[in-house]
Structures are given as structure tokens and as C-alpha cells.
Amino acid sequence: MTRSDPNSFDRSSLIRAHARETRSAARNGSLSYVTHGLSRGHVQANLAIVPQDYAFEFLTFCQRNPKPCPIIEVLDPGEVEFKISAPGSDVRTDLPSYRVYRDGALSEERVDITEIWRDDHVAFLLGCSNSFDEVLERNGIPQRHLEKPDGRISVYRSNIACLPAGRLHGNVVVTMRPIPHQEVVRVTELSSRFPIAHGGPVHIGDAEQIGIADLSKVDWGGVNPLRAGDVPVYWACGVTPQDVALASGIPEMITHAPGHMFVTDLYIDDQRKG
Known part of the structure; x- marks a missing residue:
């Protein structure tokens, strides 16, 4: 899939849009730019996808480091839909841009990860301060x-x-x-x-x-x-996690491109504590 010119896309149409509309714009290729300020009021999320062999370690890493890695949802190996935070979503297509890290280096950027998706991939959604x-x-x-x-x-x-x-x-x-x-x-x-x-x-x-x-x-x-x-x-x-991928030399980690977030159906006001 090719993305449209980001300068030709009317971002204002998504400022107050429901998260489903922003994800749909990413999926169909019309949204190719950062999600800062879009679908305001919704929880935006960072993405990290690791091989199943690393999933427990990554989950443990997130639990030990909840400030940078607050967990929103974790999928079973091979699952692509975040059923709790974004029903109907597809993690392979619903972000404007992805990064792929391999063996401690940034390997490539992609607008869709369907072609490289595997049954042993485990996807994590992590909170974002844009929210x-x-x-x-x-x-x-x-x-x-x-x-x-x-x-x-x-x-x-x-x-x-x-x-x-x-x-x-x-x-x-x-x-x-x-x-x-x-x-x-x-x-x-x-x-x-x-x-x-x-x-x-x-x-x-x-x-x-x-x-x-x-x-x-x-x-x-x-x-x-x-x-x-x-x-x-x-x-x-x-x-x-992207810097961790570089420092740790993990064989593969797929993430969002910085600023190109996964937008969930959750509302930030519903997540208030205290």
C-alpha cells in the first residue's frame, strides 16, 4: 500500500473524530502523518510486537517499568484485534506508520505489516502521554x-x-x-x-x-x-521499547513510528485514578 501526501490530508477532520475513524484513515492509507491531537479525548497507544520467545520477558519488563511502559492490552500469539480497547481493529494496518527493528538496528519502516506478520507475534499496547x-x-x-x-x-x-x-x-x-x-x-x-x-x-x-x-x-x-x-x-x-530493542539486540521488534500512534476506543476521562 502507498500512502497519500501528508500535506494533502485534512487533519482537522479527525481532531474530534471517533477513534474508529482515525484507525480507518490509517488502514485505507489516507492518514500518513502523526496522530498528535487527533481523536481528542481518546487514549492513544504505543505499539510493541515481539516474537513469542520474548513475550514473557517483555511483559515482565513492562511490569517492572510501568512509567514508560503502562500496559493497556496484550494479545495472544498471532492475534491481530485488540478486542477490549479497539473492537474491530487490526494491528497490522491501523497505524499510519511502523518501524521494524532487527538484531539491534532499525531495519525498515512500513505503512502496513501484513506481509511480515507471523503466528508467533505477540502485540502489546502501551499508554501514551498524548492521551x-x-x-x-x-x-x-x-x-x-x-x-x-x-x-x-x-x-x-x-x-x-x-x-x-x-x-x-x-x-x-x-x-x-x-x-x-x-x-x-x-x-x-x-x-x-x-x-x-x-x-x-x-x-x-x-x-x-x-x-x-x-x-x-x-x-x-x-x-x-x-x-x-x-x-x-x-x-x-x-x-x-524502541531504544530497548536497539540496546538489547532483540532479533525482532515491530513498533509504531514515533508519533504515529494506535488510537483506541477508550476515553481518557474514564481512566482517571484518584
Whole structure:
């Protein structure tokens, strides 16, 4: 399948669309761009697919590292439909773009993984902080990345070590949001209510303390410069498994391309804790 020119697609038609419509647009090839800001109010999810031989270790890794890897749903080997969070879905087609890691390297990017799908593949959906952007905006806390046409958030490798599990190890990947200084306490309180979307921040302030030398040099996503009075606030990110794939040399891991999320039927307001 070939994708349309992302500049020709009317993203505004999906801002308030039900998640089914966004998944359908990805499946038919009309949505080829990031899902930031689409189907607002729905829970967006990171994807990781591993061979069955690694599935228990990956599940254990997620349980030991719930901040970067909050589990939404796990499928049986070979299953393609997320029946709980997205009935009628197909994990092989319903994301705008996929990445395939093999033996510790990024091997390829694909718009559809049907041709490489195997009966021993086990798919995991992991929470994403894009899900609470709607909540933060509703509470008057600006989301700088959504003010840009491309909607890309800033994503960095950190030096925060994950707890290893078997053959899997690596560091936490983080997103950074510029937050007005007077809203830092409130954004921490609000996001902490949504552990399914990484919960509260893992770091606030000086980037060098978590191994980020230059905020203008993102590892994924786009640059979101600080404005006067902003404080950089960092959340754990579901791109972490992709860095784990690189660090661990896993024979194969299939993921979403950063920013090209799986959009579930779940509503973020229903996932609030406390």
C-alpha cells in the first residue's frame, strides 16, 4: 500500500473524530502523518510486537517499568484485534506508520505489516502521554506542540536506567513539554491521575541531570523551544521499547513510528485514578 501526501490530508477532520475513524484513515492509507491531537479525548497507544520467545520477558519488563511502559492490552500469539480497547481493529494496518527493528538496528519502516506478520507475534499496547493533552488543555495548560502545524512533541533519550528483565535492558526515553512555571504543580497533579498515560513527570528542570545535553537536538519528534517563564517538564515515553530493542539486540521488534500512534476506543476521562 502507498500512502497519500501528508500535506494533502485534512487533519482537522479527525481532531474530534471517533477513534474508529482515525484507525480507518490509517488502514485505507489516507492518514500518513502523526496522530498528535487527533481523536481528542481518546487514549492513544504505543505499539510493541515481539516474537513469542520474548513475550514473557517483555511483559515482565513492562511490569517492572510501568512509567514508560503502562500496559493497556496484550494479545495472544498471532492475534491481530485488540478486542477490549479497539473492537474491530487490526494491528497490522491501523497505524499510519511502523518501524521494524532487527538484531539491534532499525531495519525498515512500513505503512502496513501484513506481509511480515507471523503466528508467533505477540502485540502489546502501551499508554501514551498524548492521551492527556486534552485534559491539560481543558484545564488551561497550553500544549506547545499542538500549537504547531506538525504537532510533534519533543522526545529525548535519558540516562534514567530501566529495570532489566531477562535479555531486555535500556534507558527511559522521555517527552518534554514546556510548561509555564506557575502551572508546574498543577500539571504534575493532573497528569499523575492518569497512570495509563505515563502518570506524573519523571523530571522537572535541568535537562543535563537526566543526560540531555541540548534541548534543541531531539532524538525523535520536533523541537519545542522554551518561552519566557517556561519550565521544561519531562514524562516517561512509550518510545522506550524502541531504544530497548536497539540496546538489547532483540532479533525482532515491530513498533509504531514515533508519533504515529494506535488510537483506541477508550476515553481518557474514564481512566482517571484518584
